[in-house]
Amino acid sequence: MASVSCIIIYTLLLVSVCLALAKNTTNSSSSSSSSLESESEREALVRTGWWTAWWGNQISKEKHCSWSGIGCSEEGRVVSIDVRRYTIEDELGKLNFSSFPYLQTLHLSYCKLNGSIPYQIGMLSKLNYLSLHRNDLCGTLPSSLGNLTYLEHLDVSWNHLTGFIPSELGNLTNLAYLYLSENNLTGSIPSDIGTLSNLIELYLDNNRLTGTIPSALGSLINLSKPWTLVLINLVAL
Numbered sequence: 567m568a569s570v571s572c573i574i575i576y577t578l579l580l581v582s583v584c585l586a587l588a589k590n591t592t593n594s595s596s597s598s599s600s601s602l603e604s605e606s607e608r609e610a611l612v613r614t615g616w617w618t619a620w621w622g623n624q625i626s627k628e629k630h631c632s633w634s635g636i637g638c639s640e641e642g643r644v645v646s647i648d649v650r651r652y653t654i655e656d657e658l659g660k661l662n663f664s665s666f667p668y669l670q671t672l673h674l675s676y677c678k679l680n681g682s683i684p685y686q687i688g689m690l691s692k693l694n695y696l697s698l699h700r701n702d703l704c705g706t707l708p709s710s711l712g713n714l715t716y717l718e719h720l721d722v723s724w725n726h727l728t729g730f731i732p733s734e735l736g737n738l739t740n741l742a743y744l745y746l747s748e749n750n751l752t753g754s755i756p757s758d759i760g761t762l763s764n765l766i767e768l769y770l771d772n773n774r775l776t777g778t779i780p781s782a783l784g785s786l787i788n789l790s791k792p793w794t795l796v797l798i799n800l801v802a803l
């Protein structure tokens with residue numbers, strides 16, 4: 567009798583020690599590295615100066631995950647930055663894109679952002695939604711946008727962008743909404759856009775695009791789902 571309960575107690579002890587050990591290892595390995603990464607996200611947000619400009623030193627007392635416009639995952643990683651219609655009036659490049667490897671949503675429309683779209687935007691490899699609609703951005707569309715293969719929504723309309731539409735956009739196979747309207751883009755529409763078989767809306771109006779509509783776009787128009795193409799002011803050659 568005594569030996570049986572000894573075995574049971576011994577087994578229970580062994581199991582609980584094992585559980586404690588397992589708990590410890592999972593805890594220490596994940597929490598220390600993720601709090602470091604989370605700290606670097608906070609640093610990158612602080613360095614823009616944008617949130618301090620709105621709320622002063624109040625933000626130093628709060629976790630960045632509770633700042634207005636910031637969304638975090640359960641692990642405390644920044645997954646969403648949505649400050650649309652906040653007047654930032656600063657350069658987009660102040661945001662250090664390499665600090666947000668988990669970012670899925672970046673919504674910066676109507677923010678009076680200026681400067682160009684940095685090449686480093688291609689490091690936001692989890693990005694699903696990008697809107698820079700209605701700012702004062704100039705320069706060209708970086709080819710690194712082709713790196714953002716999770717993108718479903720890309721809106722850079724109503725800026726002052728120049729140069730060609732990069733053919734790398736043809737790599738964005740999940741893209742459903744592409745808005746490039748009201749800029750100063752030149753050159754022809756790359757045929758690679760025609761490979762975007764998930765596209766639902768494509769707005770290219772009011773640029774300085776030339777050439778003809780690529781025949782590849784014809785295959786998109788034949789898709790059974792509703793599909794919109796807006797090409798007003800295309801200068802046909």
Ligand SMILES: *[C@@H]1O[C@H](CO)[C@@H](O)[C@H](O)[C@H]1NC(C)=O
Binds near residue numbers: 583594
């Ligand atoms: C769990 O970790 C703590 C602190 O890191 C340590 O003091 C403790 O001995 C560990 N427990 C086990 C069962 O390893």
Ligand SMILES: *[C@@H]1O[C@H](CO)[C@@H](O)[C@H](O)[C@H]1NC(C)=O
Binds near residue numbers: 590593594
């Ligand atoms: C493990 O994580 C939990 C919850 O995050 C925490 O309460 C606990 O103190 C942590 N344990 C160790 C040993 O770090």
Ligand SMILES: *[C@@H]1O[C@H](CO)[C@@H](O)[C@H](O)[C@H]1NC(C)=O
Binds near residue numbers: 662
């Ligand atoms: C941007 O962030 C990365 C990673 O967090 C860091 O290594 C780099 O020094 C930062 N760059 C600037 C200009 O702060």
Ligand SMILES: *[C@@H]1O[C@H](CO)[C@@H](O)[C@H](O)[C@H]1NC(C)=O
Binds near residue numbers: 655656657681
């Ligand atoms: C962006 O706007 C700010 C504030 O108006 C100004 O100080 C800065 O020089 C501008 N930068 C560029 C690249 O135009």
Ligand SMILES: *[C@@H]1O[C@H](CO)[C@@H](O)[C@H](O)[C@H]1NC(C)=O
Binds near residue numbers: 689
């Ligand atoms: C493209 O993504 C890869 C892997 O995610 C990364 O290593 C690389 O730096 C990115 N390129 C650019 C231009 O951002």
Ligand SMILES: *[C@@H]1O[C@H](CO)[C@@H](O)[C@H](O)[C@H]1NC(C)=O
Binds near residue numbers: 725727749750
């Ligand atoms: C396009 O360029 C022309 C000539 O440089 C300029 O007058 C116009 O304001 C620009 N349009 C946009 C939307 O930047």
Ligand SMILES: *[C@@H]1O[C@H](CO)[C@@H](O)[C@H](O)[C@H]1NC(C)=O
Binds near residue numbers: 712734735736737758
């Ligand atoms: C992206 O597009 C370019 C040009 O269209 C192509 O050369 C490259 O292989 C593509 N990269 C990926 C990862 O699909």
Ligand SMILES: *[C@@H]1O[C@H](CO)[C@@H](O)[C@H](O)[C@H]1NC(C)=O
Binds near residue numbers: 784785
């Ligand atoms: C699209 O539909 C038109 C008219 O029905 C047809 O002539 C054309 O071959 C189709 N194109 C593709 C790529 O299926």
